[in-house]
Amino acid sequence: MDKIRALIVDDSSVLRKIVERSLRQAGIDLVQVMEAGNGAEALGIVKEGTVDLILCDINMPVMDGLEFVKQRQAMDLPKRAPVVMITTEGSESHVVQALSFGAKGYIRKPFTPDQVKEHGFSFWSDNHEASD
Amino acid sequence: MKPATELLAGQGHETWLPLLQRAAEEVFEIMLGAKLEPLSEATSVPASEITSMVGLAGQLCGVMTLRCSADMAKLIAAKMLGVAPDQANQQLWDAIGGICNMVAGNFKNKLTGLSDKCMLSVPTVITRGDYTFQSLADAGTLEIMMTFENNPIRIALEVHS
Numbered sequence: 360m361d362k363i364r365a366l367i368v369d370d371s372s373v374l375r376k377i378v379e380r381s382l383r384q385a386g387i388d389l390v391q392v393m394e395a396g397n398g399a400e401a402l403g404i405v406k407e408g409t410v411d412l413i414l415c416d417i418n419m420p421v422m423d424g425l426e427f428v429k430q431r432q433a434m435d436l437p438k439r440a441p442v443v444m445i446t447t448e449g450s451e452s453h454v455v456q457a458l459s460f461g462a463k464g465y466i467r468k469p470f471t472p473d474q475v476k477e478h479g480f481s482f483w484s485d486n487h488e489a490s491d
Numbered sequence: 492m493k494p495a496t497e498l499l500a501g502q503g504h505e506t507w508l509p510l511l512q513r514a515a516e517e518v519f520e521i522m523l524g525a526k527l528e529p530l531s532e533a534t535s536v537p538a539s540e541i542t543s544m545v546g547l548a549g550q551l552c553g554v555m556t557l558r559c560s561a562d563m564a565k566l567i568a569a570k571m572l573g574v575a576p577d578q579a580n581q582q583l584w585d586a587i588g589g590i591c592n593m594v595a596g597n598f599k600n601k602l603t604g605l606s607d608k609c610m611l612s613v614p615t616v617i618t619r620g621d622y623t624f625q626s627l628a629d630a631g632t633l634e635i636m637m638t639f640e641n642n643p644i645r646i647a648l649e650v651h652s
Contacts, residue, residue, distance in 0.1 A: 418613060447595070448611065451607050471521055
């Protein structure tokens with residue numbers, strides 16, 4: 360398994376740490392973890408560097424996760440990492456909206472490391488193979 | 492299970508209590524690896540020092556609150572982060588807000604047909620307990636009292652409409 364550079368976007372620093380821990384517990388080999396507290400910060404990181412996998416909350420202040428995936432979709436990026444939404448919102452319309460803006464799937468909070476592995480890694484893996 | 496719209500029309504909010512309890516138990520089990528226990532009559536309930544609030548808007552309007560002591564909040568943050576309680580001081584607001592948010596989300600997702608028609612606010616956390624909570628559009632309150640490692644925790648949903 361290649362080492363992964365993950366971007367975790369959530370307004371809660373505690374939740375960001377839990378997502379990171381879940382990725383590690385799921386056996387995902389993280390070489391770098393970048394954190395953003397809202398969509399605007401995440402856009403800055405996406406513009407700056409290479410990210411392999413993005414895990415993003417929906418309900419955040421400043422810029423929410425839906426606006427983030429929408430604006431990211433419109434950006435001209437050399438590489439497009441898969442985005443998995445992690446949210447308390449079970450709203451079907453939010454999920455459909457996120458998918459229409461390029462998100463690959465979603466995980467509902469509360470989540471287990473197995474769910475993070477199942478969703479996060481499978482989408483990264485599919486994307487990685489497709490780009491090879 | 493009856494759809495949420497039917498329950499709202501009939502004001503049968505008391506039937507939501509087991510769902511609220513299950514929503515809270517699941518969040519604690521999954522995110523903290525800890526079990527919430529029913530509050531025994533012998534357990535003394537100290538004044539709440541930390542209150543987290545999440546607003547619900549849409550077909551169900553109300554406020555979800557989670558109240559506990561500062562030590563309990565610290566313990567929750569420590570469990571979430573996997574650190575000792577004395578290392579969790581800086582994150583306790585964040586942790587309590589996150590837990591309340593997940594309980595509110597998990598609860599509304601258990602109400603058939605409501606998940607798409609009810610949105611959550613970002614959490615607000617109040618410290619200290621010397622205040623009175625009063626709603627001007629109160630259509631009822633659901634409240635559960637549980638314990639987490641022998642510390643009482645109070646979770647309530649003030650239903651507005």
